[in-house]
Amino acid sequence: MQVDFRSDTVTQPTEAMKDFMYNAPLGDDVFGEDPSISELEMETANRFNHEAGLFCPSGTMTNQIALAVHTRPREEVICHKNSHIYLYEGGGPAFLSSVSLRLLEGDMGRISAEAVEENINPENVHFPRTRLVSLENTMNKGGGSCYDLEEIKKIRSITQKHGLFLHLDGARVFNACLAKGYSTQDLGKEFDSISICFSKGLGAPVGSVLVGSRAFIHEARRVRKVLGGGMRQGGILASAALYALNHHVDRLADDHRRAKEMEATLKNCSWIQSIYPVETNIIIFEVMAPQNGAGIIEQLAALGIRCAGFGKMHVRFVYHLDVSEEQHQFAMNVIQNFQPQ
């Protein structure tokens, strides 16, 4: 048996999803005529208490469009030093928006309201003007950690006090809502924009939606066009996301439960130094020397378990739609009996 824990992006569309895609009504979305894209955009915006949505091929594109619309060149964006927008989007903020990033420390990838306020630049020609705060929820590099709604509200009141915009990289926002027990509506209304991915735990092959006000999305649509993200009969893809939205949100609870069970199993392993607290579907652990991440990954792969490295000593497991209960039990059994060479 093989289990692929490398990422929740490795899922294959289900047969039911493919049937839905096959039958999706389509049109030219650059003319605003694709009913499937329009439905996905509206449905996603409604769920997060926003006026409008924009379907894009990737979460990188939705994040970078948000930055480009909220900021002007030479301004500054506050985010955690391990944010996806900083580490894994190819230098997009510098290249596409000509902004600097103010990188904050913070527990498990979360930044605090106090730290945000301390890092807003005063009005002075020496400093870039602070314009935007960007949060990530769940936080990938924080091991799928989530924000409390209270902390987000505190950050929101600081951004409002200083006239800043607040963006959410919500690649796994449904996981955060489930784990923390807040609704997408309550979370959504705290942000000026949210990027929501359908190709992670929700299991669609492609696609993210950016939500915000009507005026914000109008501008975002212009930036998407420049980036080449205006698609024609893209409803064939949007329909997969629509299917995921209606069928794959509740099942995220299975991923969370299995991740907790795997965490308990890993805690008994003598070759593991430490494990980040598991809150959602991501598990990150530190391997104990003289082992290292690459060595453990190679040995586990030989036993049928594929996982990913996160730096020299860290390894990541991610639960998702294509890890069945049977595969989960198999993987826990392999881990229980595993003795690294």
Ligand SMILES: Cc1ncc(COP(=O)(O)O)c(C=O)c1O
């Ligand atoms: C937290 C986070 N944000 C954004 C993205 C970007 O998504 P995409 O791969 O669709 O560009 C990812 C991708 O893994 C992610 O984990």
